[in-house]
Amino acid sequence: MRPPRDAAETRVHDIAQRLARHQRCDRSGTLAPALSDPLMARLRDFVQAGEAVHMVLPAFPAKSPSRRKVLGTLPDLAEALSLDALERLCARIAAIHPAGARLTICSDGHVFGPTIGVSDPVIDQYQAGIKDMIARRGLRHLDTFCLLDGEHLHGTAAPTPEQRRAALMMRHGHPLADIRSELLRTDGGLRQLRGIIRFMAEDDWRPDDPRSATQIQRHAKSRAYQVIQHSLAWGNFLQQRFPRSLRLSIHPQAHGSDKLGIHMLPTADAWLTPWHAVAVDLGDRTVLMKRHQAENQGARLVHVEGRPSHYRVWPDQRRRVLQDRAAA
Template identity: 45%
Template sequence: MTASHLSLEEGTMSGSPADDILRLVFSFRRLAHGPADGDCAAGTCEECYALHRPKVERFIEQGVPLHFVIPAFPAKSPNPQKVLGTLPDMAERISLEFLQELCDYTRHYYEPGARITICSDGHVFSDLVGVPDETVRAYGTELEAVLAAIGADAINTYGLEDAFPGFPYEEQRSMLTSHYAVPVEEVRARTLADPGARDIFGGIHRFLFEDRMALSTGRSRNSVREETKSLAYQVIQRSDAWSHLVEDFFPEALRLSIHPQVSHSPKIGIHMMRTRDNWLTPWHGVALDDGEGIRLVKRHEAERMGATLVMRGGRVSHYIAPNVSASVKPLIEEVAS
């Protein structure tokens, strides 16, 4: 598969179709390692399977495709040190191809396969992260075009405007929080008490701080850090509200996440591309061809190594690492007779 070149031989394991499918998904897990992870910090345990097996088995009993939901693909980060622009590029394309291939690969274990609903959360917190709603809408329109271009017929999208149609985005956000959000004070208390929630807060806060610092001039790091700390609690509040809405609208679906999750979470954190950063996502980075495949890095990291910018269709697409041609393997390899 695109994300890690998984072969069918690697994915073929004896067991029930439900466990084989979960084993496939778990092979791309984005884990938040913590004290509670214990024996499954480096793999999986029976409890990991038991949390999700009933949902998989229900789909199999009904003879219909498995249904995954993943809140993801909100909009590009506003930080030019991380991304190439405001529209989807090769990073999104590779990630969408991975999700489609994940659905395809499930057919090896269960013929109806799977489908994925991308629950785009761009409008959920666009005002908090400094991305205009018009930019979010343009990103979503181009994302649909990419899905069509790659023939991703197992993927559909769902957004805030689908949940609350006919209302301005600001009213949609108000309706989301009034129906599904808990008070920010409760989010703050949970963050202080729960190591998993604290890890999520740390990742969100880091993203916000990096983006706001890149766009701020004449401000101290401490003042920006304090501002983004408050924003992080609000982003988590709305993100949790969106998660609750998605669970309400799609109660039978298996829940994927682009954030690292502890092993025994009701959500399965998942990587869609090779990366060395457990928190990096396609909308916070760029695609880099390093000669062994395409991995996700931040724009400034690609430029620091002297990578070459590639254009596709008259638009910025991705980077190629320097001297990559020296490490490329031939397409046909001679074998000893």
């Protein structure tokens, strides 16, 4: 049922305020005063039509291959609490808008697999774990979508992930040379590139690695361009697949962007995600940290149902951990 125009506009602004509270800060540490015009237009379209607000979030690809960052290859408390946060966001929108809200997690693991050094079977296990968490935790506002669900990407009935990646790049990708020149043209593009290079270098580093830091950085840079190339292709495909939906991102976004960068859990690093980190229970709240940071600060590993789940900081350690986070 369509709400009256004045009531619809009030709902639009109330929902926009809810979404804005979850923003990832830009480089300056400040938040945009409101959603961008493109996001407001999409939000208004759903509300005025009396339809559930639909959001898409490219996220939850696979755990980082670096054991300095994460506990293993399967989802753990970091993912569980992040999914809970997305569910709460949808529920808060539904409390404003009777037609409700729905969020589709567009897992991009198979999009990046070879480039980030994670095999397709490991990605399959991670994504199955995410689906299981959503079901077991009763997160009724969330659903999932991945590269293997895009039936019209390839003509065969059951193409392999490699075939899907090739079809994605052929139909929605752009040449690396064009992407390089575009990234280097703007401050936002350079920040994105540097952030991904940092992540790739961290994921690639091993204690026994014979390569120099310069060689690791150079290799990370070449793969970072490929990650961005595949990410843009995936974004183009999602725009075609979900043309009306609000696009969310796990990365900070520039003011005026047609995407909204959002936080799921508190973190001192605006680029840190549940799949590049561990959950650390501070007693009054849970935050994300890289595994080696949690261990260096004396946090203790907690197992749940026989599997590593998260870290816990005891009361006598909490002040030091908070001071270290504030200085990060």
